[in-house]
Amino acid sequence: MSEGVESAIQASLEEADSALLEQRSLELRGSLTDTGADADDRAVEAALRPRTLDEVIGQERVREQLSLVLEAARSRARTADHVLLSGPPGLGKTTLAMIIAAEMSAPLRLTSGPAITHAGDLAAILSGLNEGDVLFVDEIHRMSRPAEEMLYLAMEDFRVDVIIGKGPGATSIPLEIPPFTLVGATTRAGLLPGPLRDRFGFTAHLEFYEPAELDLIVQRSAGLLEVSSDAEGTAEIASRSRGTPRIANRLLRRVRDYAQVRADGVVNLDIARRALDLFEVDESGLDRLDRAVLDALCRRFGGGPVGLSTLAVAVGEERETVEEVAEPFLVRRGLLARTPRGRVATAAAWAHLGLPVPAAAPFSDDGTLFSE
Numbered sequence: 112m113s114e115g116v117e118s119a120i121q122a123s124l125e126e127a128d129s130a131l132l133e134q135r136s137l138e139l140r141g142s143l144t145d146t147g148a149d150a151d152d153r154a155v156e157a158a159l160r161p162r163t164l165d166e167v168i169g170q171e172r173v174r175e176q177l178s179l180v181l182e183a184a185r186s187r188a189r190t191a192d193h194v195l196l197s198g199p200p201g202l203g204k205t206t207l208a209m210i211i212a213a214e215m216s217a218p219l220r221l222t223s224g225p226a227i228t229h230a231g232d233l234a235a236i237l238s239g240l241n242e243g244d245v246l247f248v249d250e251i252h253r254m255s256r257p258a259e260e261m262l263y264l265a266m267e268d269f270r271v272d273v274i275i276g277k278g279p280g281a282t283s284i285p286l287e288i289p290p291f292t293l294v295g296a297t298t299r300a301g302l303l304p305g306p307l308r309d310r311f312g313f314t315a316h317l318e319f320y321e322p323a324e325l326d327l328i329v330q331r332s333a334g335l336l337e338v339s340s341d342a343e344g345t346a347e348i349a350s351r352s353r354g355t356p357r358i359a360n361r362l363l364r365r366v367r368d369y370a371q372v373r374a375d376g377v378v379n380l381d382i383a384r385r386a387l388d389l390f391e392v393d394e395s396g397l398d399r400l401d402r403a404v405l406d407a408l409c410r411r412f413g414g415g416p417v418g419l420s421t422l423a424v425a426v427g428e429e430r431e432t433v434e435e436v437a438e439p440f441l442v443r444r445g446l447l448a449r450t451p452r453g454r455v456a457t458a459a460a461w462a463h464l465g466l467p468v469p470a471a472a473p474f475s476d477d478g479t480l481f482s483e
């Protein structure tokens with residue numbers, strides 16, 4: 112490889128790293144039930160992540176599918192097929208990517224869609240791979256279009272065309288890439304262009320966890336963090352964790368703090384309730400933002416329909432935060448419906464706020480129209 116190509120690749124790599132850092136710091140948000148990982152989460156998450164498929168709790172189907180795919184690849188002594196992990200934040204996509212690499216005894220290279228702003232960023236990463244490496248691209252739906260196109264080719268033919276220079280003088284240099292396994296993670300599988308989706312040999316859809324599974328996760332984390340807890344204490348944390356292990360682990364740490372400062376350090380039902388009330392996470396797992404959204408929707412807009420932007424202004428939040436952080440859970444709990452005319456409160460939302468359900472409320476709990 113010529114020095115020019117090498118230094119271009121190096122420069123893109125450095126740029127990709129700093130874009131990733133910038134993206135990460137943008138993701139730092141304050142809420143306890145935010146599904147994104149903050150700096151504090153990342154520090155402990157490394158310690159709490161299951162390291163093998165056997166250690167993973169729940170997700171039975173995905174676990175069985177993955178173990179089959181990986182075992183088949185191992186028995187053929189081939190690199191595993193490309194894997195797409197899709198599902199809401201905090202359910203274990205990054206964890207599974209690390210496990211795939213570990214189970215294949217392969218090094219893991221990490222990057223993310225937002226860090227790949229130019230095709231050159233991706234070329235730099237791909238050309239640095241060794242045979243059998245696992246390349247994890249988090250938030251793969253946020254990659255730039257030219258990079259996506261380069262990725263199709265790399266996934267299928269293990270080849271990229273690197274463009275050197277600009278304008279009429281630009282030349283394209285084909286580069287062979289050793290066979291690798293791409294693991295993509297996305298919260299929005301629907302946003303992936305068909306050609307990219309089709310090149311994954313296997314797509315795993317992660318589901319929200321059942322309370323009993325979350326309870327096991329909380330118990331396991333309590334063990335690893337050396338927190339003493341009883342069955343009712345961990346069950347209470349699990350039931351307020353909105354089906355999400357990342358939130359369960361975070362709530363556990365706040366309840367542990369409370370137990371240590373205000374009590375004897377043991378996480379029991381009473382301590383869990385008092386701590387979670389203090390941090391404004393209610394029995395259903397709704398936090399301050401969720402309640403603010405419902406409150407604005409019902410009290411200020413009479414239950415809707417109201418546009419997302421208006422709703423976001425009313426609660427003093429970014430549109431994206433309301434849409435991506437609060438709404439998915441509210442929709443899943445049947446408290447809010449997204450309709451073509453705007454956001455609407457369901458009868459359950461009024462009830463949750465302790466307000467009488469207005470006779471004219473046009474939506475039932477599942478978000479379908481009563482009339483129309």
Ligand SMILES: Nc1ncnc2c1ncn2[C@@H]1O[C@H](COP(=O)(O)OP(=O)(O)O)[C@@H](O)[C@H]1O
Pocket residue numbers: 155156157159160161166167168169170199200201202203204205206207328356357360
């Ligand atoms: N199935 C599981 N069993 C135990 N812990 C889990 C499981 N899934 C996720 N976790 C925990 O939840 C946290 C978030 O998982 P992560 O893989 O980072 O989610 P994602 O990448 O989907 O946002 C990790 O610290 C991990 O310990």
Ligand SMILES: [Mg+2]
Pocket residue numbers: 201204205206249296
């Ligand atoms: Mg992740």
